[in-house]
Amino acid sequence: MKVMIPTPLRQYAGKQASVELLASTVGEALGSLVSRNPELRKHLFTDDGKLRAFVNVYLNDEDIRYLNKESTRVQESDTISIVPSIAGGSASR
Amino acid sequence: MSIVLKIGKSQFEELRHHGEQTYPHECCGVLLGQINGEGVKHVRAVVRCGNTRVDSPHNRYHIDPRELVGIQRKARESELDIIGFYHSHPDHPARWSQTDLAEAHWIGCSYVITSVEQGRAAQTNSFALAGEEETKEFHDEEITVE
Numbered sequence: 585m586k587v588m589i590p591t592p593l594r595q596y597a598g599k600q601a602s603v604e605l606l607a608s609t610v611g612e613a614l615g616s617l618v619s620r621n622p623e624l625r626k627h628l629f630t631d632d633g634k635l636r637a638f639v640n641v642y643l644n645d646e647d648i649r650y651l652n653k654e655s656t657r658v659q660e661s662d663t664i665s666i667v668p669s670i671a672g673g674s675a676s677r
Numbered sequence: 678m679s680i681v682l683k684i685g686k687s688q689f690e691e692l693r694h695h696g697e698q699t700y701p702h703e704c705c706g707v708l709l710g711q712i713n714g715e716g717v718k719h720v721r722a723v724v725r726c727g728n729t730r731v732d733s734p735h736n737r738y739h740i741d742p743r744e745l746v747g748i749q750r751k752a753r754e755s756e757l758d759i760i761g762f763y764h765s766h767p768d769h770p771a772r773w774s775q776t777d778l779a780e781a782h783w784i785g786c787s788y789v790i791t792s793v794e795q796g797r798a799a800q801t802n803s804f805a806l807a808g809e810e811e812t813k814e815f816h817d818e819e820i821t822v823e
Contacts, residue, residue: 588749588753589725590759590783591758591759591760591783591785592782592783592784592785592786594783601753601758617776621688627809636810638780638782640742642742642743642746645743645746645747647742647743647760647817654725661791667742667745667749668744668779668782669739669742669760669780669782669785670702670705670740670742670745670782670783671730671738671739671740671780672736672737672764672773672774672776672777672778672779672780672781672788673703673730673736673737673738673764673766673774673776673777674703674736674766674767674769674774674776674777675733675736675737675774675776676774676775676776
């Protein structure tokens, strides 16, 4: 299966736009990704191992939050996309 | 980090015009292109997105990540990358706000902001997001319209 790496994280993944991995769940795929690219870990996960709040993970076109989160099963033909949030505005905080 | 964003005239006008069309609400969209060896970003396409902040569209924007997944997929087919984003500030300066900074996470990408005053696009500025999530900051970026 393929994992799409967003522009800001490619520098921590050997400058690759995507990687091919073998995994049976989303969690396994992300774990394999950071094992191969340790610098990615802190950019994707908090210190207690949870996905950072602004990191969205999609299995094909579905947000894994609405599937089975990191336990979501994956197939060889699937694509995982890592998508940091895009938001903002003129409002003061 | 490079402090130059190059963009074609029609694409530049497109992102400004988008803000006029959505006024008094903020518009938002994606900049597709390439980054060369010196870190200079070249915008090749501008893609409009929907603003999901229907609760406060006059001063907030949010792009549905699902929309980005589709945009990224199509971009890769054309060998383009997401190199930045744009949005508008209705009746507000074309400068990043604390909200803009807090909710910016695409380090290395450009954030282009257009002030739209009384329905007309005024100033457009670009800011490059630098650093890491805990130390991130915006750097002023020169826009070269080609």
